[in-house]
Amino acid sequence: MAEHDTVPDAAPVEEHVAIPQAGRLGRWIDRLALLPAMGLVVAMLILIQEVVLRYVFGRPTIWAHETTVFLCAISFVYGGILCTARDRHIRVVLVYDLLPPAARRVADILISAVCAVASAAFAWAAWQMVQRAAWRPDGSFHLETSGSAWNPAFPGMLKVLLMLALGVMAVQFLILTVNYARGTKGAR
Amino acid sequence: MEFFGSLSSMGIETGTLVLFAMLLGLLVTGIPLAFVTLLVTLVFALGWFGPMVVPLITSRVYSFVSSFVFVSVPMFVLMAAILDRSGIARDLFEAMRLIGGRIRGGVAVQTIFVAVILAAMSGIIGGEVVLLGLIALPQMLAQGYDRKLAIGVVCAGGSLGTMVPPSIVLIIYGLTANVSIGELFTAAFVPGFMLALLYVGYVLARAFLTPGAVPPAVTDPVPTSEKIRLLKGLFLPILVVVMVLGSIYGGIASVTEASAVGVAGVLLSTILRGEFSWGLLRGAAMQTLQTVGMIVWIGIGASALVGVFNLMGGINFVSDLITGISDNPTIIILFMMAILFVLGMFLDWVGIALLTMPIFVPIVVELGYDPVWFGVLFAMNMQVSFLSPPFGPAAFYLKSVTPPDISLGEIFRALLPFIGLQIIAVALLILFPQIAVY
Amino acid sequence: YTFRFQSSDPAGNPNFVLHQSWAEEVTELTDGRVEIELLPVESIVAHNETQDAVATGILDGHITDLSYFSGKDPAFGLMGNPVGAWSDPEQMLDFIENGGGGELLNEIMNPYGLHFVGAITPGLEALVSAVPMDGVDDLKGVKIRAPEGLVQNVFAAAGASPVNLPGSEVFTSLDKKVIEAADYTVFSTNQAQGLNDIAPHPVYPGFHSMPLVEISMNKAKWDAMPADLQDILTQSVQDYARRLIQSLAEADEAAVAEAEASGEITIHDWSDEERAKFRGIAQGEWEKVASQSPAAQRVYDTLTTYLNDKGLIQ
Ligand code: NA
Ligand code: NA
Numbered sequence: 001m002a003e004h005d006t007v008p009d010a011a012p013v014e015e016h017v018a019i020p021q022a023g024r025l026g027r028w029i030d031r032l033a034l035l036p037a038m039g040l041v042v043a044m045l046i047l048i049q050e051v052v053l054r055y056v057f058g059r060p061t062i063w064a065h066e067t068t069v070f071l072c073a074i075s076f077v078y079g080g081i082l083c084t085a086r087d088r089h090i091r092v093v094l095v096y097d098l099l100p101p102a103a104r105r106v107a108d109i110l111i112s113a114v115c116a117v118a119s120a121a122f123a124w125a126a127w128q129m130v131q132r133a134a135w136r137p138d139g140s141f142h143l144e145t146s147g148s149a150w151n152p153a154f155p156g157m158l159k160v161l162l163m164l165a166l167g168v169m170a171v172q173f174l175i176l177t178v179n180y181a182r183g184t185k186g187a188r
Numbered sequence: 189m190e191f192f193g194s195l196s197s198m199g200i201e202t203g204t205l206v207l208f209a210m211l212l213g214l215l216v217t218g219i220p221l222a223f224v225t226l227l228v229t230l231v232f233a234l235g236w237f238g239p240m241v242v243p244l245i246t247s248r249v250y251s252f253v254s255s256f257v258f259v260s261v262p263m264f265v266l267m268a269a270i271l272d273r274s275g276i277a278r279d280l281f282e283a284m285r286l287i288g289g290r291i292r293g294g295v296a297v298q299t300i301f302v303a304v305i306l307a308a309m310s311g312i313i314g315g316e317v318v319l320l321g322l323i324a325l326p327q328m329l330a331q332g333y334d335r336k337l338a339i340g341v342v343c344a345g346g347s348l349g350t351m352v353p354p355s356i357v358l359i360i361y362g363l364t365a366n367v368s369i370g371e372l373f374t375a376a377f378v379p380g381f382m383l384a385l386l387y388v389g390y391v392l393a394r395a396f397l398t399p400g401a402v403p404p405a406v407t408d409p410v411p412t413s414e415k416i417r418l419l420k421g422l423f424l425p426i427l428v429v430v431m432v433l434g435s436i437y438g439g440i441a442s443v444t445e446a447s448a449v450g451v452a453g454v455l456l457s458t459i460l461r462g463e464f465s466w467g468l469l470r471g472a473a474m475q476t477l478q479t480v481g482m483i484v485w486i487g488i489g490a491s492a493l494v495g496v497f498n499l500m501g502g503i504n505f506v507s508d509l510i511t512g513i514s515d516n517p518t519i520i521i522l523f524m525m526a527i528l529f530v531l532g533m534f535l536d537w538v539g540i541a542l543l544t545m546p547i548f549v550p551i552v553v554e555l556g557y558d559p560v561w562f563g564v565l566f567a568m569n570m571q572v573s574f575l576s577p578p579f580g581p582a583a584f585y586l587k588s589v590t591p592p593d594i595s596l597g598e599i600f601r602a603l604l605p606f607i608g609l610q611i612i613a614v615a616l617l618i619l620f621p622q623i624a625v626y
Numbered sequence: 627y628t629f630r631f632q633s634s635d636p637a638g639n640p641n642f643v644l645h646q647s648w649a650e651e652v653t654e655l656t657d658g659r660v661e662i663e664l665l666p667v668e669s670i671v672a673h674n675e676t677q678d679a680v681a682t683g684i685l686d687g688h689i690t691d692l693s694y695f696s697g698k699d700p701a702f703g704l705m706g707n708p709v710g711a712w713s714d715p716e717q718m719l720d721f722i723e724n725g726g727g728g729e730l731l732n733e734i735m736n737p738y739g740l741h742f743v744g745a746i747t748p749g750l751e752a753l754v755s756a757v758p759m760d761g762v763d764d765l766k767g768v769k770i771r772a773p774e775g776l777v778q779n780v781f782a783a784a785g786a787s788p789v790n791l792p793g794s795e796v797f798t799s800l801d802k803k804v805i806e807a808a809d810y811t812v813f814s815t816n817q818a819q820g821l822n823d824i825a826p827h828p829v830y831p832g833f834h835s836m837p838l839v840e841i842s843m844n845k846a847k848w849d850a851m852p853a854d855l856q857d858i859l860t861q862s863v864q865d866y867a868r869r870l871i872q873s874l875a876e877a878d879e880a881a882v883a884e885a886e887a888s889g890e891i892t893i894h895d896w897s898d899e900e901r902a903k904f905r906g907i908a909q910g911e912w913e914k915v916a917s918q919s920p921a922a923q924r925v926y927d928t929l930t931t932y933l934n935d936k937g938l939i940q
Contacts, residue, residue: 037473040262040480047263047448051441054804058767058787062778065256065790072262073253079481080222080488088478089220090486090584092596096218107218115223118230122249125242129250132678136699137737147696147703148790149778155254155697162250244671244684251672256792311798359794364666365638368820369797439803442795498669499630499684546637546666553638 018085021179025172026085036071036078043071062150070154077165084115084172108180116173119166126163133159195235200505207232207497211534215578222482225489225535229496236500244499245492252491252538253484256444257312257356262480263447264315267454268589269472269479272322274458279421281327286418289406293395295331296341296402297388299324303345304384307352309432309450311359311443313537313574314483317346317585325590332403335594336602337394343582343599344387344606347574350537350567352380354436354443357570360541361563365549368560375624376564379617383571386609424460428453482588486581490539497543507547517555524548525569525614532573536581540573541566564624565617572610575603627851628661629686629843634673634694637666639815641748644873645689648866655858660851664689680844681739687843689746693775701734701921706838708929709780710908713901715747715871717938718838723864725932731840734921741848743841744863746870749878751832752813754796756806756825758892761900762907771796771808776915777835780908781809800825809835814877817885826891830882833901909939 018026050064083089096107133144133156143156195203207228214224226245233241252258271277281295288294299320306316320342328338350357353373362369395402410418431453435441441449458464494502506527513523524544531540545566552562574582577600587596617623631649635642642664649662671679676688677695696703705727712718721727722745731742753759757768766785772778778788789805799805801824810816813830822828841863848856885891896904916926933939 033474033477034470037470037477040266040476041469041473043259044263044266044448044451047259047441047445048452051435051445051449054769054787054789055440058769060769060787060789062782062788062790068259069254069256072259075262075477076253076258076480076484079477079479080485081481082478083220083481083485086478088482088588089222090482090587090596091218091220092215092578093218094216094578094597111217111219114227115220118223118227121230121242122226122246126246128243128682129246129678132681137739142699145697147693147700147775149772149782149788150790151697158254159250162246162253166246240682241684243682244679247671247675247678251675257794354798356794359797362797362819363794364636366636366640366815366818367638368818368823370801370820370824436802442791442799442802442804444795495670498665503665503669504663542668546669549638559638 019087021176022085022087022172023175023179025168025175029081029085029168029172033078033082036075039071040075043068043075046071062148063152066146066148066150066152066154070152070158073158074161077162081165081169081172084169084176105180105183109177112173112177112180116170116177119170119173123163123166123170126159126166130159130163192234192238193236195232196237196500200501203232203236203500204497204502204505208534212578215534221579221584222485222489225493229489229493232500233496236496241496241499244495248492248495249488252488258484258487260310260312260444260447261314261483262476263444263451264310265318265479265483266472266476267447267451268315268319268322269475270451270454270458270468271319272475273468273472274454274461274463276421276424276454276457276461277323277327279418280425281324281331283418283421285331285406286410286415289331289403292405293391293402294405295328296333296337296391296395299328299341300345300384300387300391303341303348304352304381305429305433306346307348307380308354309429309436310349310447311354311356313347313349313581314480314585315447316349317343317582318479318483318589320346321586321589325586334394334398334401336598337391337401339586339594339599339602340606341387341391343575343580343586343603344571344609345384346585347571347582348380348384351376351383351571353377355567357537357541357567358563361545361549361566364541364545365553365559365563367563371560372563375560376567379564379568379613379624382616382623383568383610383613386613387606390605390609424457428457479585479588483581483585486584487536487538490535491542493535494539494543502543503547506544507551510547510551517557520551520555521557521618524552525565525618528566528569529572529576532569532576532579534579535573536579537570537573540570558621558625561617561621561625565614568610568614568617572607572614575607575610577603627659627847627855628663629847630663630665630670631687631689631841632665632667632670632676632679632685633688634667634676634690634839636668640874640877641815641870642666644870647869648862651866652859652862655862656855660855660859662687677738677740680842683844683846685844686847687743687841689839689841692745692838692840696775698738699734699921700915700918701925703775704912704915704922704925704929705731706840707775707777707835708908708912709776709834710905711912711929711933711938712836713750715749715836715867717936718747718836719745719864719867721929721932722838725935726928727932730924730928734924735842736845739845740842741845743843743848743859744867746839746841746863746867747836748812748839748874749836749871751809751811751835751837752816752878753829753832753834754800754808754810754816754821754825755827755829755894756800756803758827758894759807759829760894761896762903768807769805771799771805771810773809776908776911777809779911779914780834780904783911784904784907797821797824812874812878813885814874814881817881822885822891827894828885828891829894829896830878831895833896833904 018030054060143153145151288298358372432450436446583599649664674694679685693706768786771791772788781788916923
């Protein structure tokens, strides 16, 4: 492996980046994405160690699978935000492609605005969910746990994270709407 | 006028039509797919019921992302992203050309063979299409294969994961219908291979009938030293396959864990080849995050939509629709196939399974059909749904990793003959149930 | 009144079909004043999200394994499956109906926005096992799948190695010997889904699990009903619980006969001493759960008082 120490990391392969219209928030979403991305690598390592512990040593853990699912869930949710900032969500552009550039801009504005409203509605709905997952009926704070022998608070944490993610998504779509309306330049 | 709750006055028949019209209408406008289904769901949640029902959507989103079933998707995508950044895939296909290049279309046939092996390693769709799209597609294009043929092989082959056992579609069917998952797997074995053979037959037919569809066969002799060098390229990939399949069939790892074994195997291979670097791992992980974000969010919307449709009374509506169509059991089965086909144009398999299995299974059993056979038929129908436009997940997964000059339209056009082959497979399975149950 | 209930059973499961007969019976008993539409698992929300959905009025009621909500409060886990407490479904029903269990559940559940109508149970589950097991000692080191809740802790305390796998991976994992045993469900269903074919040493009757399945409703909607309808509903659940036990016991017997006739499946029945030994281990775990929340402590106190009064534990 020593030979690699002298070889500087070449320019990253076809790294995608947030589109300019995503603004500063988009760039931050891009930067922080390394955390959930590495979470997937960690999830892989956890599964491997679980296989080894169970098969070789006959001592499975009680935490491996729940942790893996949690890490993957975070990456799924974050991946959705990342695709928003990078404009990498899949679209069927049959009609969109027929439009002249000016109409496309209007379409961009409308699409982002509609998605912003929807995301905001979901963030509000997620707040209803979080109220039941983070507090007991008597008002005491208690993050919903998984109920397993290990009993981590992953369900409660994930519901909170999902609410935050939907909120960030709403803001990101709002920024996109504003920047498309302003006509901020950027390749589509 | 009060909007909340006003839609329910149109009744479930009209409501269903409006819902599908809205889906289709929004689908072509260029709104991100994940949000098309979510938007329709939101409109109906608010319009049919009111704001208090919207948390149903977030509840389903939560349940969807925290499901153990989908853990293998990022693992397969990660495997693909690492392979893509190493030289392993290129060497593999060079070696494959050495063997398969002597027959016209041989490399495409070998790609289908690789797809079947991948399908035996995984129970779910998503990762394999991405894997073949990153690895096999560029190689086939570089060797001079017809673009559409190569795209079709990758999408259709990459979808086999839910047809060849193990299969999550069959497992969920088994739990719903209360039939033996072992029998379902046994029954799906031959139909899965039959479908793969149909693909192979089509590739060979194109190779011999259409000039230029496949590159000419390699005829010039290859020196032995070159052969040995090329065959070395097969060693590491085969080792990874042995590790994964060995860990599943040797009882070392569960199907989901085995997908992580595959990632570890591929990582180990890059280290052995001296290609491993932090930049490679970082780039692969980042690409995986983006690709799974896209894949999972497509499924999220469909799952949420089904929840709201069921709350609207969708289950009773579809159930009455089917039993009211005819007294002839064959016609009822064909009608079910038609419903699955139409739903396959709008939803992904999770949504379709959630919506139709609870309705179809009791009817099929009551009609006296073998529920095991119907389970295989269901899985075969899901193969069609992966490819059929406008909502064709396999096409979307491929699109997420191909260069921009391959458009969704081109992918869908490429898939049409393969959809035809799948429909032939469905028909064969209905005409000759003994293909599955004997 | 038209109510929409979600069951925790899938559509093709015999339990679901039986639950539907209860819904029909309610219509009959109330002369059509109450109609219940029963939906299969996951049709509206996931199996462990129904409590929230009922509380917020998305669903009107549910028929769900109570222990799915252990994560909300461990009290639900302890009440839902106090491993080792019951050796007969009738004992559990008596505790709920006459031993203060039902009232306690309502005290815990009402603040969540739910009214507990009554309890049913599919009866004692059978343990799926690929290796012969005739007593607690045979559990040592066995890789056993166990779902969330108390069951997992008890298996661990008994020396087994609990593996946390979702229901959808049980079959493939057993088939490929990733695990050796699994807490799954009742004998007839295990048999139908082919689990006994790949793991031919089932322990029947089981010793480990008898889930309490709750039938509950949105509290506001319950309170809005006149008292006579409330009474009919409560009574109908109590009657249905007996009918369910009866028909599932018959299904189990038929499945046992089928399994024995196959010649390839060996049914293991634990002796009373071994069952008592396992119960002893389980009771140690009850206390640990009780200490996790005030509600769980109340469940523990009420439960042990009842069992003491009836002479079921010393
Ligand atoms: Na498979
Ligand atoms: Na489709």
